[in-house]
Amino acid sequence: MLPEEKRKKIIDLINREVVPAMGCTEPIAVSLCVARATELLGTRPEKISVGLSGNIIKNAMGVGIPGTGMIGLPIAIALGALIGKSEYQLEVIRDVNPEAVEAGKRYIDEGHIHVYHSEDVPSNLHIDVIVESEGHTARAVISRAHTNFILLEKDDKIEYKEEPLAETSAIGNDDIELNAAMVYEFATETPIEEIRFILQARDLNKEASNTAMAGNYGHSLGVTIQSKGMSLLGDSPLGRMMSATSAACDARMGGAPIAVMSNSGSGNQGITATMPVVAFAEEIKASEDDLVRALTLSHLTSIYIKQSLGRLSALCGCVVASTGASSGLIYLMGGDFQRVCAAIKNMVANLTGMICDGAKPSCAMKIASSVSTAAMSAMLAMNDKCVTSAEGIVSDDIDATIHNLTSIGREAMNETDRLVLKIMTTKK
Numbered sequence: 001m002l003p004e005e006k007r008k009k010i011i012d013l014i015n016r017e018v019v020p021a022m023g024c025t026e027p028i029a030v031s032l033c034v035a036r037a038t039e040l041l042g043t044r045p046e047k048i049s050v051g052l053s054g055n056i057i058k059n060a061m062g063v064g065i066p067g068t069g070m071i072g073l074p075i076a077i078a079l080g081a082l083i084g085k086s087e088y089q090l091e092v093i094r095d096v097n098p099e100a101v102e103a104g105k106r107y108i109d110e111g112h113i114h115v116y117h118s119e120d121v122p123s124n125l126h127i128d129v130i131v132e133s134e135g136h137t138a139r140a141v142i143s144r145a146h147t148n149f150i151l152l153e154k155d156d157k158i159e160y161k162e163e164p165l166a167e168t169s170a171i172g173n174d175d176i177e178l179n180a181a182m183v184y185e186f187a188t189e190t191p192i193e194e195i196r197f198i199l200q201a202r203d204l205n206k207e208a209s210n211t212a213m214a215g216n217y218g219h220s221l222g223v224t225i226q227s228k229g230m231s232l233l234g235d236s237p238l239g240r241m242m243s244a245t246s247a248a249c250d251a252r253m254g255g256a257p258i259a260v261m262s263n264s265g266s267g268n269q270g271i272t273a274t275m276p277v278v279a280f281a282e283e284i285k286a287s288e289d290d291l292v293r294a295l296t297l298s299h300l301t302s303i304y305i306k307q308s309l310g311r312l313s314a315l316c317g318c319v320v321a322s323t324g325a326s327s328g329l330i331y332l333m334g335g336d337f338q339r340v341c342a343a344i345k346n347m348v349a350n351l352t353g354m355i356c357d358g359a360k361p362s363c364a365m366k367i368a369s370s371v372s373t374a375a376m377s378a379m380l381a382m383n384d385k386c387v388t389s390a391e392g393i394v395s396d397d398i399d400a401t402i403h404n405l406t407s408i409g410r411e412a413m414n415e416t417d418r419l420v421l422k423i424m425t426t427k428k
Helices: 004-017 025-041 054-060 073-082 086-091 098-109 180-189 192-213 221-233 237-253 267-284 288-309 317-332 337-351 363-382 398-412 414-426
Strands: 020-022 047-052 113-117 126-133 136-143 149-154 157-161 259-261
Touching: 004 180, 004 192, 004 288, 020 025, 020 086, 025 047, 025 054, 025 073, 025 086, 025 126, 025 136, 025 149, 047 054, 047 073, 054 073, 054 414, 073 098, 073 113, 180 288, 180 317, 180 337, 180 398, 192 221, 192 237, 192 259, 192 267, 192 288, 221 237, 221 363, 237 259, 237 267, 237 363, 259 267, 267 288, 267 317, 267 363, 288 317, 288 398, 317 337, 317 363, 337 363, 337 398
Parallel strands: 047 113
Antiparallel strands: 020 259, 047 126, 126 136, 136 149, 149 157
8 A cells, every 4th residue: 555645645636636627627717717817807807818828729619618508718708707706716607697698798799808829838728818997907827727827917016926837747846746556556555435535526427427318418429329329339338338428528518507527627538537437337336435446546547647648738638538447447347457557558559649629519429439449448458458569659568658648649749739720710
């Protein structure tokens, strides 16, 4: 078992990275930044200027904003100014109601909002908001993480300033640097009561899935798989895992007024790290303690991968989270650390290169694909089948394999990221 001090640091890390979020985290982070700047200003802004990194724009263009029936940045910005409360963090607009939405629409139509692309910024995740009213200005800047304010300023007087960390790592000053063996040891040996809090992820994300099953959100992939897809997939554990997971994404991307449990700043990653594990645990009637350990392994594996990948990249986040989920499935199947390593290598051999082209309803399709890959990778690993170091980017060492994946997503796919953004912003 890991020493108590190290366990505490990992628990603190999980509690920072696995948090409730309402709506897609990129537009909601913009809304949070606007809300904080408005609070500094002390009055309703007459003008809002919002500078965004390319990855924020990419992930905020086509996604539903909870409780509004609308998509994209303008309504998120307007609501941040009109009803947002920064103390709510990534649930900043949870007080939204029909009256607020109508006020937001008027605010947009009156031309108060200007959004532009900030290219020379220190992070792929960067939000710079300046609000103005009656000769006064206030500024708030978020960088590197969705709730990480690095500058607060009013009338050119700095109230808070922090130098942004390098984008090459998602590891903060107080974070512990993880490795695969440490993740497995923590998840499987830590006293169960120290990690039982991870069941909150089950509760929130299962509620999101149930919401979608009872409604009509996004492309309704979860409902479609459940109601019609079984004739193709069969009434199988895999079909139910895909349905439950994609449904939660349908609800989130479709703007359902619900919170989900996120992972590393992404609600979809939190859903993908949670729901396949929950659905399979229910299928095999696993004990709650086993579910706790499997979910911890899944979420912490995802956090570990994101430490070297960074918050936002051209690599779809479902690649990361489904790799975590495959690890969790191995635990529920009775596998050991070597089989977890095999499942991760199988995932890297298969899904590496899936692009992120923004947050949107069709993310549910990528998530469903990643769930099926997670199950296949775990099944192969449990049958002692593993992609070898003679094949592609897989190395003998599990940590090297993970870093091969993240270096491709962080470095090699940068040009892909730029082209994706260009295509998205120049379509007619």
